[in-house]
Amino acid sequence: MLSADEIGVVLFTLKIACLGTLLILPPGTAVALALARYRGPGKGALETLLSLPLVLPPTAVGILLLEAFSRRAPLGARLASIGLDVVFTWRGVLLATSLMSFPLLVRSARSAFEEVDPRLVGLARTLGCGPIAAFFRVTLPLAWRGVLGGTVLAFARALGEFGATVMVAGNIPGKTQTLALAIFHDNQIGRDDRAVVLAGVTVAVAFAALWTTEWMTRRRSRRAEP
């Protein structure tokens, strides 16, 4: 069914998507909470900036990343000097997929946090919780569905990211090739049969992720509302 190379591609893609999702979860949650609570100047600009990757052509994001992280740019040069080459490496794949999926997590988590009555958080404070304890004992338990939903969306986006990844990391079999890139590659060399098989794999993975989320959400909601 799947060749050893193809299994490698699937595993690499899953690894990148999992790692990227874990990586963006803490900062994404923090940014979402800040956006949900903060009222003041700069909020609109910040929100717009964070949503940009959703509306820009992924290749545009990719070319900007390529410019910033190439060895010719100051940032890229600094990273390369400590052995962290980004361009045309798996780190580039991670960077591109994480950046593209970040806004999905933030948007979903932010609206969930906005639903949490800030007075409940205040009450938790009067009952002896510091800000962090109040987050874990009240805010997160009330908003976890939205955070989980955003996490799954981000994971799915990371699985399928193409445009930004191909610009930053190229399409190097065995090195930076993800499922989305492999499907394109197979099609380009006339192996549509292999492309269809790989497409089937992406359908299965995405379906499993979404369905598990759906199931968890429903199970928990039955328990919480007798």
Added chain:
Amino acid sequence: MIELSVELPLAGFTLRVEAALGGRLTAVMGPSGSGKTSLLEAVAGLRSRCRGRIVLNGETLLDEARGIRLRPERRRLGYVPQDAGLFPHLTALGNVRFGARGKTAQVDGAIETLEIRPLLDRFPASLSGGERQRVSLARGLAADPRLLLLDEPLAGLDLGLRERILPYLLRIRDEWSVPMLYVTHNVGEALTLADQVLLLREGRVEAIGAPVDLLSSPALVREAASGIENLFTGSLLSHDRDGGVTRVDLGGRVTVATSLAAERPVGSRVTLAIRAEDVLVVTGPVEGLSARNVYEARVDAVERTGDDVTLRFHLAAGGPPWLARLTPAAVRDLRLRPGSAAWLAVKSHSVHFV
């Protein structure tokens, strides 16, 4: 003992409160938007823009000058908001335990006092308004607070339910030695519970004093309550089932007839409320009037209150003063002034149990 000297900018004005509050329960009263809830939140530490000084039993919670600002979680206060504010993802027990830090004796005591043991497994969504309020009170108590802040805990409840929760509040006041700040619009609650009333108006302290002193003064009551109320305590004399009335002895030689309240035992202490606009004022002797309560009285004071005029009377038969609210035109036509003789008439249906 709570010493307050706070300033908090609000939307329309700045809340400025200077007060030293002793006593077990202080009722915070005043019209909507006078800053009552903001004051409680400032004491709880939830208003970061609050400046000044708050000292509770000798411990400084806030002192701008000395750079002290205790975080809300360090103040050890119980806060019970108007809508109970229960955590929807926790059972009643989870809520009560939330701030208790494993003090099981405290948790058990709170559960017993509020009689919520049968509710403990249930989630807030399945509790009635009164049950939620009791769980919220228990949660506040279980945290072993040094001060309870209650924001109109009975406001969302219907009259029957209020009467059932009130004894729990009395029990907390009498059995737990926790001082309370209690925001309310209801003069009856303040009279029943408070040993002190703090009256706010547009962010300023209009008066501090004993409930009976403040709440029988028309000028202050007009701000304190939604409607001016005559509040009397007395003992239940008799039920007249055929006549459809219940009679209450108010002391002196004054009895008041109310519509039949047969469920109340004869001899029990009751509080009656009569809205000031439900009191009819007649300048001649009354005959053939359907109102069951007619009293000979004399005007003590006449005061313009907004668009209306509030008059204070004393009855020839003795007892506490009565308030009536009339239009300025009626006062002019009847030539009512301090010293005028008059008769007061009240329908039995206008007399309410508090």
